[in-house]
Amino acid sequence: MALLTALILAYCLISALNARATYDWSTGSLIYRDCLRWLPHSYDAPSTWRAFWNYLALAAFFWSLRDWLLGRTATEARNFQLTSSDLCPPSSVLRPSPSTLLPPSSLAREVASPTSPGRPSSFVIRHSSFSLPSRLRWLLWLLSLNGALLAVEGIAQRLSGTNKLLWFMPTRLNREALSQFGPYAYRSNGAQYLNLIWPVALGFWWHLRHEARRRRTATARRSAWLHHLLLPCILVTAAAPIISTSRAGAIVAIVLVLLAGGLLMFAMRRRHPLTRFFTVLFLCAVFAVGAYVGGDQLLERMGEFEVNFAGREASYDMARDMARDYLLFGIGPGAFAPMFQFYRSSLDDYWPAQLHNDWLETRITFGWFGCALIALAFLANQARAFLPGGLAIRWPLAAFIWLALAGCLLHARWDFPFQIYSILGLFVILCAVLSSFSVRPTAAP
Structure with a gap:
C-alpha cells in the first residue's frame, strides 16, 4: 500500500511538473x-x-491515522506491562516475547500456556474475546455522534425553510432551500456523507452489543446499556438521506438499509426470534421517519x-x-472543469464544474494508467483486512464498513462525492480503519 500511495502521488506530481498547458480563465484559452x-502531463x-497538495495531505492523514490506531493508549500499555510481568516466570522476564508485537486488541486474549518443565511459558491467542482498542x-x-448531529441540523434546517446554510451563510449556487442539506x-x-457514516455506526453498535453480552462483572453490566445510545443516532442519520430529497442519496440509503438488515439477520441468526423482530422493526422505523418527514x-x-437525467446524459456523451x-x-x-x-457544441450547453459521474x-x-x-x-487496502498482524475484530464490523x-462507490456513478474534500476525507478515514484490521472469520457471532 505504501508503494502504491507513493506512485499515485508521483503520478500527480509529474503531471503538474510536466504540464502541457495552463488554462487562462480571462481569455478562456490554453x-x-x-x-x-x-510521461503523465496536465x-x-x-x-x-x-x-497534488490535497492528495498529499490525504495520504499523510491516512498513514498517520493508521499508525495512531495501531498504537496503544497509556492505560493499554500499562495493562500490557502488568499482564506480561504476571504471566512470565522470572526466567523469561528478560526474554523478548512475540506478544510484545501484538496489537492492543489482543491484550485481553493473552494467557499463559503451560509447557514442558524447564522451559519458559509461551503465549497463545484465544479468539473468545475481540474487544476494540x-x-x-x-x-x-x-x-x-458527528453524523447524528449533522443529520439533526440538516433536518431542522430543512423544516425551518431557510435557504442559508447553518441559518447564516448564503450560497452562490443552489439558493433554494430544497437544494441544500445541512x-x-x-x-x-x-446524503453521501451520512450514507458513509450510519452503516459504520450500525456495525459499531453490533460489536459493542456483542461485547456487552459477554461481560460478567457488575461494573461492566451497569455500563453495558451505553451502546444503545447509538440506536437513535443511527435512526436519524439513516433517515436523513431520504429527508434530504436527494434521489440518488435516497436510493442508496434504501439499498444500504436492506443490505444492512440482511447482514444483521445473518449475524444474529442464533439469537432469539424476538431480537431479530425488533431489529427488523428498527430498520422499518428508518423508512417510516424518512417517508414521514421528506417522502412527499x-x-x-x-x-x-x-x-433531469437526460441533461446529464448529454454531458456524459461529451465527457x-x-x-x-x-x-x-x-x-x-x-x-476537468477548464477542459x-x-x-x-455551443455556448448554451451546460458547463459543469463536476461531471456528476x-x-x-x-x-x-x-487516464487508464x-x-x-x-x-x-x-x-490492496481492502485485502489488508484478511492478513494477520492488525487489530483482531469480528467480521460484521468490517462488513458494515465495506x-x-x-x-459511496455506487453513488459516485451518478454524482461527485470524491470531488468534495470532506466526503473524500471520510472515505479515507474508513479505509485507514480497515487497513488496521485483521478480520477473524473463525470468530462466530
Missing part, C-alpha cells in the same frame, strides 16, 4: 508549453498542483427523474469524447 508526452498546471472506540463514537449547498453531498418532496422529485481523446494519462488531476468547455471523471483526469494505480491501491464504502 497557454501551451513543451512537455514529455510519454492541461491545467494550477489545478493539478492543487490536486480504546482509540478505535473513540474514533467510531466520534464519527457516529452545511452542504448541494443536498446530495449531505422526494416523490415529487422522482417524477422529474427522466427530464466520453474527452476520455477517448486522452486515453492513457488523461488531462491531469483536477483539470470540459472545449467539448461543448466520478467514475468517468476520474478516467478523464487520471492513473486509474489502474488507484484501483490497485484500493484493492457496505458504507460500496454505497
Whole structure:
C-alpha cells in the first residue's frame, strides 16, 4: 500500500511538473508549453498542483491515522506491562516475547500456556474475546455522534425553510432551500456523507452489543446499556438521506438499509426470534421517519427523474469524447472543469464544474494508467483486512464498513462525492480503519 500511495502521488506530481498547458480563465484559452508526452502531463498546471497538495495531505492523514490506531493508549500499555510481568516466570522476564508485537486488541486474549518443565511459558491467542482498542472506540463514537448531529441540523434546517446554510451563510449556487442539506449547498453531498457514516455506526453498535453480552462483572453490566445510545443516532442519520430529497442519496440509503438488515439477520441468526423482530422493526422505523418527514418532496422529485437525467446524459456523451481523446494519462488531476468547455457544441450547453459521474471523471483526469494505480491501491487496502498482524475484530464490523464504502462507490456513478474534500476525507478515514484490521472469520457471532 505504501508503494502504491507513493506512485499515485508521483503520478500527480509529474503531471503538474510536466504540464502541457495552463488554462487562462480571462481569455478562456490554453497557454501551451513543451512537455514529455510519454510521461503523465496536465492541461491545467494550477489545478493539478492543487490536486497534488490535497492528495498529499490525504495520504499523510491516512498513514498517520493508521499508525495512531495501531498504537496503544497509556492505560493499554500499562495493562500490557502488568499482564506480561504476571504471566512470565522470572526466567523469561528478560526474554523478548512475540506478544510484545501484538496489537492492543489482543491484550485481553493473552494467557499463559503451560509447557514442558524447564522451559519458559509461551503465549497463545484465544479468539473468545475481540474487544476494540480504546482509540478505535473513540474514533467510531466520534464519527457516529458527528453524523447524528449533522443529520439533526440538516433536518431542522430543512423544516425551518431557510435557504442559508447553518441559518447564516448564503450560497452562490443552489439558493433554494430544497437544494441544500445541512452545511452542504448541494443536498446530495449531505446524503453521501451520512450514507458513509450510519452503516459504520450500525456495525459499531453490533460489536459493542456483542461485547456487552459477554461481560460478567457488575461494573461492566451497569455500563453495558451505553451502546444503545447509538440506536437513535443511527435512526436519524439513516433517515436523513431520504429527508434530504436527494434521489440518488435516497436510493442508496434504501439499498444500504436492506443490505444492512440482511447482514444483521445473518449475524444474529442464533439469537432469539424476538431480537431479530425488533431489529427488523428498527430498520422499518428508518423508512417510516424518512417517508414521514421528506417522502412527499422526494416523490415529487422522482417524477422529474427522466427530464433531469437526460441533461446529464448529454454531458456524459461529451465527457466520453474527452476520455477517448486522452486515453492513457488523461488531462491531469483536477483539470476537468477548464477542459470540459472545449467539448461543448455551443455556448448554451451546460458547463459543469463536476461531471456528476466520478467514475468517468476520474478516467478523464487520471487516464487508464492513473486509474489502474488507484484501483490497485484500493484493492490492496481492502485485502489488508484478511492478513494477520492488525487489530483482531469480528467480521460484521468490517462488513458494515465495506457496505458504507460500496454505497459511496455506487453513488459516485451518478454524482461527485470524491470531488468534495470532506466526503473524500471520510472515505479515507474508513479505509485507514480497515487497513488496521485483521478480520477473524473463525470468530462466530
